[in-house]
Amino acid sequence: xxxxxxxxxxxxxxxxxxxxxxxxxxxxxxxxxxxxxxxxxxxxxxxxxxxxxxxxxxxxxxxxxxxxxxxxxxxxxxxxxxxxxxxxxxxxxxxxxxxxxxxxxxxxxxxxxxxxxxxxxxxxxxxxxxxxxxxxxxxxxxxxxxxxxxxxxxxxxxxxxxxxxxxxxxxxxxxxxxxxxxxxxxxxxxxxxxxxxxxxxxxxxxxxxxxxxxxxxxxxxxxxxxxxxxxxxxxxxxxxxxxxxxxxxxxxxxxxxxxxxxxxxxxxxxxxxxxxxxxxxxxxxxxxxxxxxxxxxxxxxxxxxxxxxxx
Amino acid sequence: xxxxxxxxxxxxxxxxxxxxxxxxxxxxxxxxxxxxxxxxxxxxxxxxxxxxxxxxxxxxxxxxxxxxxxxxxxxxxxxxx
Numbered sequence: 001x002x003x004x005x006x007x008x009x010x011x012x013x014x015x016x017x018x019x020x021x022x023x024x025x026x027x028x029x030x031x032x033x034x035x036x037x038x039x040x041x042x043x044x045x046x047x048x049x050x051x052x053x054x055x056x057x058x059x060x061x062x063x064x065x066x067x068x069x070x071x072x073x074x075x076x077x078x079x080x081x082x083x084x085x086x087x088x089x090x091x092x093x094x095x096x097x098x099x100x101x102x103x104x105x106x107x108x109x110x111x112x113x114x115x116x117x118x119x120x121x122x123x124x125x126x127x128x129x130x131x132x133x134x135x136x137x138x139x140x141x142x143x144x145x146x147x148x149x150x151x152x153x154x155x156x157x158x159x160x161x162x163x164x165x166x167x168x169x170x171x172x173x174x175x176x177x178x179x180x181x182x183x184x185x186x187x188x189x190x191x192x193x194x195x196x197x198x199x200x201x202x203x204x205x206x207x208x209x210x211x212x213x214x215x216x217x218x219x220x221x222x223x224x225x226x227x228x229x230x231x232x233x234x235x236x237x238x239x240x241x242x243x244x245x246x247x248x249x250x251x252x253x254x255x256x257x258x259x260x261x262x263x264x265x266x267x268x269x270x271x272x273x274x275x276x277x278x279x280x281x282x283x284x285x286x287x288x289x290x291x292x293x294x295x296x297x298x299x300x301x302x303x304x305x306x307x308x309x310x311x
Numbered sequence: 312x313x314x315x316x317x318x319x320x321x322x323x324x325x326x327x328x329x330x331x332x333x334x335x336x337x338x339x340x341x342x343x344x345x346x347x348x349x350x351x352x353x354x355x356x357x358x359x360x361x362x363x364x365x366x367x368x369x370x371x372x373x374x375x376x377x378x379x380x381x382x383x384x385x386x387x388x389x390x391x392x
Contacts, residue, residue: 028353028374035349075370078354289351
């Protein structure tokens with residue numbers, strides 16, 4: 001088997017800058033980039049370099065801040081995972097608590113949460129596998145539609161809206177999120193990627209379009225943030241056209257300060273999706289890492305390609 | 312816990328978490344010399360040390376515990392305090 005290239009063999013100045021900042025501020029993550037490169041190969045590095053170069057616009061200070069955010073966020077997540085192994089419960093008690101401590105906490109959202117999540121799409125192996133899977137089984141399928149009108153509910157960083165708009169020149173998107181920081185971050189991200197003119201942002205829950213419906217939708221790692229994800233899925237079904245294609249993901253066994261609803265397996269998510277009126281076309285579960293014993297859990301991404309069933 | 316007992320416990324925990332023989336743990340052992348010592352193993356190591364030694368490391372300390380020597384020094388400081 002050919003040896004994977006090292007980071008020194010491929011010109012990737014922005015990833016280099018990130019690696020240096022991580023090594024300096026969070027040396028426990030200094031092997032992260034070399035490990036991902038070894039795991040996913042040169043194409044991962046090329047995509048990641050393009051992502052950082054565009055999303056951070058060559059701003060080395062912003063890259064350093066993002067590295068520190070990623071380090072702090074990942075450290076907290078790993079501590080929570082160790083605690084979760086013992087309790088099998090999430091600490092966050094209510095949606096209201098998550099809103100006040102996280103989504104409405106602009107300082108935390110801007111300095112830590114959003115930049116860390118943006119980097120996680122490339123640095124967390126299950127997030128990168130999920131991204132690859134979404135392109136292969138969802139975004140590429142949308143190319144068959146004449147005109148894509150998608151909604152992204154719970155946009156977070158705006159990353160998946162950006163992926164769709166950048167891949168599909170015929171797509172228009174509508175993003176929904178309750179966090180003003182997410183709205184601002186998404187607007188900035190999509191502007192840097194030159195796709196903002198095909199996108200509208202709304203600081204509220206998803207609502208049906210007045211004249212035409214959504215024929216596609218994404219909701220990425222939102223369900224676990226809600227007290228009643230079933231009710232949300234039902235409202236999402238009402239907001240999209242019959243036969244609309246969707247990409248839904250939810251975190252499994254993944255404690256975080258704003259995760260409320262605990263999913264322990266893929267099947268429990270699938271049941272809620274079906275009950276809301278969606279047919280599951282494809283599903284996959286991506287664990288962050290292999291567990292070594294039954295007492296150990298690993299965060300996982302449960303991913304679904306769905307179609308809105310005609311009632 | 313005296314210093315020797317703490318040192319032996321650190322070696323025992325490191326060997327178990329990092330998957331190396333206790334005899335391979337020495338003053339030169341670090342994230343750079345033990346290939347299996349990545350961020351995930353590091354956090355498991357920290358949690359195990361906290362449980363076995365009955366102490367706590369804050370986040371600033373966690374990111375500094377990059378070698379056997381640094382762990383040993385940090386633990387000694389905590390027991391002395």
